[in-house]
Each structure stands twice: as C-alpha cells, then as structure tokens.
Amino acid sequence: MARFEWLWADTRAKVALAWLVLVLFVAATAPLIAPNDPIEQNLTNVLAEPSGSHLLGTDDVGRDFFSRLLHGARVSLFGSFLAVTVALVIGVPVGLLAGYLGGLVDNVAMRVVDSILGFPAIVLAIGIVAALGPGLRNAMVSIGVTFSPSVARLMRGQVLATKNHLYVDAAEQFGSPWWRTIIRHILPNAIQPIIVQSALLLAVAFLAEAALSFIGLGAQPPTASWGAMLSRSAQFLTVSPSVQIYAPGLAITLTVLAINALGDSLRDSLDPVAGTERRTRRALARLARTERRGVT
C-alpha cells in the first residue's frame, strides 16, 4: 500500500509541474516555436485534416490549428492570472481591514461578501461583462471580482486567528501604527492559506476563461484562446477534423488538473499539521482494515 501512497503524493506533483512548465514555456515562446501565423487565413484550405504541413489541420477559415493552440496557451494563462490578481487585489485588503478593525467595517464587509457569494459566479460574471463590454480583459476582471469575496472571507478568518498573538500586541505597545502592524506582523503570518487558495482559484479561473471565451464574451476573434477555438470547432462539429475538438479541451483539462494537483500538494506541504492528521488518519484506517480482516 505504501507504494500507492508514494505514487499518489509525490509523482503526481512532479508530473503536474512538468506539464505546467511545458505550458508556460509554450506560452512564453509561442511566436518563436509556432510553425505558422495563428491569425493568417487561407480560404482555399479550410477544415483540412491533419497533415505534415498542418499538424492539427486547419480551422474554418484556413488558419493553422496547431499554431493557434500554442498561442492559445498564452491567452488562457494571461486571462486566468489576471482574474486571480484582481481577486487578490480586492479580496486581501478587504479581508485584512475587516478582520483587523472588526465592528461595523467587518459587519458591512461580510454582509457584502455573503451577498456576492449568493450569486452563481459565472452568472454574475456574465452580468458584469455585459456592462463592461465583451473582451478577454473585461471578462477576466469580472471573474476576478466574483472570486474576491472568497479571498476576503479567508483573509479575514486568518487575521482573526493571528491578531490576538502576543507579537501583535507587543508591536502595538511599541507604537506601531495600525497599517504597519497589518503589513509587517499580521499579513506575513496569515498569508499561507491565501497562497493555496490562489492556486486553486487559478484552476477555476482557467475554466472560467475557457467558458466565457466559448460563449463569445471572452477573447474576441481573431485571438486564439482554447475556449474560443472550441467554440469555432463546435460550430462546425460535424465537418471539422475531430482532433480539433479533442485537442483544446484536452489541453484545458490537463492544465486545470495540473494546477489543482499542485495546489493540493502546496497545501499539504505548507500545512504540516494537516499532513500529519492525514497520515494519522491513513494509519488508523489501515489499522481498522487489518483488524476487520482479522475478525471476519
């Protein structure tokens, strides 16, 4: 059994990291390594099957699908990082202030957080995009806004757990102004769960980017994003080469899977207590099993 635990705990993170490094590399070097221009059309060669000159064939206006896939990595990654950044920029200060100041500020902030959490995120994001106008940047800012309450709530909880420590008291007694106490003493000791949460939000943001681009509110033509490419393939579902339906979806799935796996590993490694608990629980479960087998 120990074999499986090792495989599950360790190799998973390594494989995930390898895939993400590959995606990041592709995103960074897409213009250099892509065999063709991702937006150059060729109307005499549309919906071509994969061949030597077009590894994944061509789309409905004759653009090289493989090159678009490579460039799509750029767009999708940029979009999801943007969304998480927005979520952190709004959520962290709100959570810090609500937790540290308490009272009315806390009350109002948490009411607002609760009401935004009452919206299904994608629906609220669609509403905000409708107001701001479609486009990758607006779409991902909207996603970031809908994510920010969960960051704020987590941050507030962390601050509440941290602010009663003796060192915070000491800093205040020594005349540290409130903003300095927050930045120097509370934030560094409360930030770890936020880092883990950001990793997990990145995965959700990646899916959201794909979804919004798929329905036409995210990346606009001719920009290649994995979601937008799927949207084109979907319109030509019965005539486009089937690899064009599988490739972008598989790329999204693997990337999200990898981000999630790394986020989980990160959580385990940053939280030694949870890790120990899990190990203890596993040992107990094992024990219970052996007992059970011994009895029956």
Next chain:
Amino acid sequence: MLRLLGARLAAVIPTLLFATFTIFGLQHIGPADPATLVLGENATEERIAEVREQLGLNDPLLVQYGKWVGRVATGDLGDSIIRREEVSSIIGRALPTTAQLVLAGVTISVVVGIPLGILAATRANRPTDVAVTSGSAVGVSVPNFWLALVLITAVAINWRLVPARGFATLGDGLGEAFRHTILPAFVVSTSGIAIVTRQVRGAMIEALNAPSVRTHRAKGLSWRTIVWKHALRNSAVTIVTVVGLLVNTTLGATVVVESVFAIPGMGTRVIGAASARDFPVIQGVVLTYVLIVLAINLIIDIAYRIIDPRIS
C-alpha cells in the same frame, strides 16, 4: 421552528438588499450610457430619449433603485429591450427547463457521488480509492462545455442514441423529456459528482474512525450496518451541506452547457441577453438565480437543525 424561520428570513434581508443593489447597478458600472449601449452609437436623439425614459435613467440613482425594487417586488421585471416581451414571461418559459435540468443534474450527482464516496472511504488509500479520487480530480477539471461537445459527437451524432439539440420538459411526455434531459444532465453533474464523492469520502473516513464504530464492532454489528447506518448517518450534516452547494454549482454549470445543447433555458437567455446588452433580461435572470440560491441556503440551514438537534 417558526421563530427560527423568522430569524433566518430576517437575516436574509440585508443580503437580499445588497444583492438587488448589485443587480440593479450592473447597467451603471459600464463606461457607456445604458441607453446608448442598448441602441448603439447611431441611434437618433428621440429614440435615446425614449429608451432613457423606458429605463428610468433620468432620476437620481437611489430613486431609480427604489422604483426598480418596488416594481420587482410586485413581479414586474420590465420589458426585454430586444424581444419586446415582458421579462417575467421570458423567465416563466425558461425557468421550468432549467429547473428540470438542475434537478436531474443534482440527482445524478447525489445518486452517483454518495456510493462512490462511501466506496472510496471504506477502501481508503487502496487502489479503488486512488482510482475514485483521481476520477473526481478529473471531474472538477474537465470543462463541461467540452465534455458536452465530445458526448454530443459520440452519443448523439455517431450512435444516434439521444437528440443532439433542443429540449423537452415533462409536459411533452416522460419518454421525450428523459431522452432530451439525460445527456445534458449528466454533463452538468460531472463536477457535482466529483464534489459529492470527495466530501462524502472525507466525512465517511472521519465517521468510520470514530470510537463509536469500535463499540459497534465490539457488540457484533455487521460492517455493512456500521457503514450504511451509523457512519453514513454521522456524515449527514456534510452531505446536506454539499447538496446545498451542489445547487449553486449545477446552476452555474447549466449556463454554458444549455447553449451547447441549444436548450432554451435561463442560461441561453442570459448569454443571449449579455451579448445584446439586454439589461432587463440579465437583471431578471440574475435575480431569479440569487433568489433560488438564497432559498436553498435557507432550507439547508433549517435541515441542519432537523438532522442534528445539537445545532441551535
């Protein structure tokens, strides 16, 4: 119980106020004038004035909000700008479709997820568990609209088992409704299945490690009774929480999946309205979603107290 219900309802009011203010504010956060947004840059002065009047844009913001809430409270959500139809009647047609899809999706998530979670928990860290846990990791990572495309290609186009597009509600006959619902419902349930499996697994592992389980074994209860009766019952609070969460997740999933299957539900409406900047429709749909989620949360809150009398 009644007093509890009253207290909970009172607690919902601030949430509802802020949520409605957000929904109302949607059309005002953009850079452009809502009336111009709706009509495009080339609209005539009179037409803009007319729409400004129709949208009530000439009043101060808070007055507009007050009027809007007043109208909405009586069920008047205004008229769609594009379709020249009352928003409430658009929602009235779309809601049963989405509700059927969400109910089917939540049911599949629960019916598949709970046994899988129990299976994984009773075989924790063995190959079966690793397989189930990996499966649920994939379940939350697959973009549902892509899964929809793949399944439409395979099940509907190649094998011709079910229709690829469109929808039928229960009113169109049970068989027809089933044929149209099963595939999209499965697609919207994938992340739900994964979430339920994961949560039930965690809760069951904890419940199975409780000292009471040892006592049950000592007094000679069969393993099956312990798992399905005692441990499962002790995981009930987790399961109820997850089901509440599921409604929200599944509602979100239907939005994009509906458009892939060309299902005329709330999701398709809100996407169409967003592209056309038809704010009354967007506001109506979003408000309906929020009310559903709030209602579910309320029910969950009360369910907790019925399941576990220690919670007060």
